[in-house]
Amino acid sequence: MQNPRPIETASAHDRVYRGLRTRIMHGQIAPGQALTLRGLGKEFEVSMTPAREAAQRLVAEGALQMSTSGRLSTPELSNERIEELAALRALIEVELASRALPRAHMQLIERMQNINSGIADVVSNRDAVGYIRTNLEFHRTLYLRAQAPAMLAMCETVWLQLGPTMRSLYGRLRRTEAPQYHRLILAALKAGDEPGLRLAVRSDVTQGLRMLTT
Amino acid sequence: MQNPRPIETASAHDRVYRGLRTRIMHGQIAPGQALTLRGLGKEFEVSMTPAREAAQRLVAEGALQMSTSGRLSTPELSNERIEELAALRALIEVELASRALPRAHMQLIERMQNINSGIADVVSNRDAVGYIRTNLEFHRTLYLRAQAPAMLAMCETVWLQLGPTMRSLYGRLRRTEAPQYHRLILAALKAGDEPGLRLAVRSDVTQGLRMLTT
DNA sequence: TTGTCGCATTTGTGATCACATACACACATG
DNA sequence: CATGTGTGTATGTGATCACAAATGCGACAA
CATH class of the missing domain: 1.20.120.530 (GntR ligand-binding domain-like)
Structure with a gap:
């Protein structure tokens, strides 16, 4: 019984995370660019929940910043x-x-x-x-x-x-x-x-x- | 108009994140210890959603590890x-x-x-x-x-x-x-x-x- | 022209639910 | 006694909803 299915079914929030992370790391998003959870969800065809998890994770890594009101944007570094x-x-x-x-x-x-x-x-x-x-x-x-x-x-x-x-x-x-x-x-x-x-x-x-x- | 209210109303997932993070950093949790989202939610008196965000964030920082099935535990380091x-x-x-x-x-x-x-x-x-x-x-x-x-x-x-x-x-x-x-x-x-x-x-x-x- | 006020809309947050799957334990079988 | 098997429970996932707050835009007044 060797891998009946390829278990490559990545979870939804992981797809969003990886996609967004690659785009940020490669410089496809300008500094200060605003993002919304609903927008991300729509773009990756998922609901807000996985989009939120992916965004939180990128905030934790410093790839995104979150204003006090929760708005997301790429950081403009000093x-x-x-x-x-x-x-x-x-x-x-x-x-x-x-x-x-x-x-x-x-x-x-x-x-x-x-x-x-x-x-x-x-x-x-x-x-x-x-x-x-x-x-x-x-x-x-x-x-x-x-x-x-x-x-x-x-x-x-x-x-x-x-x-x-x-x-x-x-x-x-x-x-x-x-x-x-x-x-x-x-x-x-x-x-x-x-x-x-x-x-x-x-x-x-x-x-x-x-x-x-x- | 100088700080009408102290804006110290931290969001729920932030309270969970900070509490758990402090406990992990200070060594209050043994390596390999399992955690559950419902358990964390109950402990911090929130629903699963904030608990999930806090856990995801700690996973991203390497403070927790997540099995392929999504189970959470503190890592046992090689x-x-x-x-x-x-x-x-x-x-x-x-x-x-x-x-x-x-x-x-x-x-x-x-x-x-x-x-x-x-x-x-x-x-x-x-x-x-x-x-x-x-x-x-x-x-x-x-x-x-x-x-x-x-x-x-x-x-x-x-x-x-x-x-x-x-x-x-x-x-x-x-x-x-x-x-x-x-x-x-x-x-x-x-x-x-x-x-x-x-x-x-x-x-x-x-x-x-x-x-x-x- | 400029600044301010108010409202409609957008947006994040957290709770809840249905679902699929993984885990653990008991039991049967060798 | 060891090993495989089945079943019930526990658990994570993602969607949806109600709510509050922030944003932005347009109207109106100075």
């Missing part, structure tokens, strides 16, 4: 908060990269190179959402090798909080090529150079967000 | 996960302490000393919950000075995940005095010694949790 979140990214991602390094074999590095070369396409298309998604995929591919799910979850929570803000950054910024520090990350991985890797990751994380602070 | 969470504590708390240092004046240090001396009482009473609460209060008093709410929130999320596990540690462990590293933290604060502070905080965080891994 410069101080952006600086904090960037510092958290630096702390956690450097640690994740360091833990992944001993396990990063050539196959993984090649996969990361493929992802990185894909960034050129989305950049030439002025596709901010694609840029953010590909960039995060590059990082996540490495961090998955760290075998540290709790750290990765924390890291993704920070990404989530920065999602709408990153959208407005990469919308302004007219990039012409993939981030320079990605090449340094790949080189350090190939060389097994841990200090170099830590520096490259820290630089990559810090550089993009430095120009976020208006 | 050694690998404990190690990860301890590493996160070390990363974040060292940073918070470092940011708090320039702002830590004598009044704050005296307050921390008072809290720390209170640990002797709860230790002599074999009061594990009191020990955890007082210990966290010691750390939080310092970190609040860092003026870094996002980092502090992340830090408390880690504390929350470790709550039930810390209970079983301090239940086993028969302490006779306050943590030795707290004195080092206080000394480094008085001396304005940043490297010493970083080391003391890292040691304090790591030491307790090293013996958690069975």
Whole structure:
């Protein structure tokens, strides 16, 4: 009796949660955008109850904020908060990269190179959402090798909080090529150079967000 | 027109959330303990709806886990996960302490000393919950000075995940005095010694949790 | 033109209900 | 005594509803 049905029937609130989370993390929603429970329910074809649970969960993760009257919106981050979140990214991602390094074999590095070369396409298309998604995929591919799910979850929570803000950054910024520090990350991985890797990751994380602070 | 009413009428799900969260963080619930929505609702005198929201929120923060069938329980952490969470504590708390240092004046240090001396009482009473609460209060008093709410929130999320596990540690462990590293933290604060502070905080965080891994 | 008041509408909240499923315990069977 | 099976109860899920509060818009007055 091996899986009579594929138990892949995700609950309704999970579909809403995942869908909304992905959209926020990838910068598909602008900062300050208002959302309503009935609107979300209608959009995902569920009633208010699952929409409420999904929204509550995203509020708990800092992906959404809730006014005192319960209205939902994506947060507009202050410069101080952006600086904090960037510092958290630096702390956690450097640690994740360091833990992944001993396990990063050539196959993984090649996969990361493929992802990185894909960034050129989305950049030439002025596709901010694609840029953010590909960039995060590059990082996540490495961090998955760290075998540290709790750290990765924390890291993704920070990404989530920065999602709408990153959208407005990469919308302004007219990039012409993939981030320079990605090449340094790949080189350090190939060389097994841990200090170099830590520096490259820290630089990559810090550089993009430095120009976020208006 | 200055606050006609104190707007302190917290919503029902917030009362449940806060109450449950405090209990979990302070180690008042053992690892693996099962909870039910109807039980929570009855306990906090609300219906299932607010209880569900509070539970979902705590699941999102890693304070509770949910089985595939939706049953709630406090998590029983693996050694690998404990190690990860301890590493996160070390990363974040060292940073918070470092940011708090320039702002830590004598009044704050005296307050921390008072809290720390209170640990002797709860230790002599074999009061594990009191020990955890007082210990966290010691750390939080310092970190609040860092003026870094996002980092502090992340830090408390880690504390929350470790709550039930810390209970079983301090239940086993028969302490006779306050943590030795707290004195080092206080000394480094008085001396304005940043490297010493970083080391003391890292040691304090790591030491307790090293013996958690069975 | 601008500011203020009032009302209609939108919105979140919490309770309740019907339903499907998972769990636990007793019992039968080897 | 161990193991599988069936049944009743407990439990989570999602929809719907009544209610209160907030919002926003339009009218009206200064």
